[in-house]
Amino acid sequence: MAASAQRSEVPPAPPARAARPRASAKGEQTRARLIAAARTLLAGEPGERFTTRNVAALSGVSHGMCHYHFQDRTDLVLAVVADIHPEWITPLEEAVSGPGTFAERAERVVGLLGRPEGAELSRLHSALHWHALNDSRVRVVLDAEYRRWRACFVALFQVLADERGGALDPRPLGLAVAAAVDGLAAMESLGADDGADGGAVPGDGGEPVLRTLIRTLAAGA
Incomplete structure (x- = not known):
């Protein structure tokens, strides 16, 4: 009985938070925008510089966020x-x-x-x-x-x-x-x-x- 009572006093595990899947989905969307921008720049005019900064600017993402998803421009390629x-x-x-x-x-x-x-x-x-x-x-x-x-x-x-x-x-x-x-x-x-x-x-x-x-x-x- 005592052991049973002790088990009943263990608090239930907290419910899983739903915010993480939403954050992950947002991250995937950001990554997809960066890849789309990289495609546009790579397929653009030869004189256009393919840099992480230019990819970030074209996709409307901060340069820091670009490097969060891709270490360098090779990763983007x-x-x-x-x-x-x-x-x-x-x-x-x-x-x-x-x-x-x-x-x-x-x-x-x-x-x-x-x-x-x-x-x-x-x-x-x-x-x-x-x-x-x-x-x-x-x-x-x-x-x-x-x-x-x-x-x-x-x-x-x-x-x-x-x-x-x-x-x-x-x-x-x-x-x-x-x-x-x-x-x-x-x-x-x-x-x-x-x-x-x-x-x-x-x-x-x-x-x-x-x-x-x-x-x-x-x-x-």
């Missing part, structure tokens, strides 16, 4: 790399991993890569490549993103290998297509006018070339 991942790598992964035969998946991939890339995303890719040349942290992360992007083409030809009982190596075939896509994108980017589409994927001009290449490699494998 890396956040942009992660932010654009769903816009160019995820759709390709989904096109390859979706249901269907090799031919059906290949056609989805060609159709996806044949869509013109937005001007902002194209300029972002160019800016990120520039930062990768001058910042080892950006280079490591961006290299990992491109390895994942190239792996999609290897996975595509793995489907063909499975259909044929594993009689072919999908890696050289997939990497050959990835290199061709890079080359087509570079050619279109060099030949494009200011503000035109181009960048990490070819536009509709490269679609017949890419389709023919995939079919030729598949037939000769």
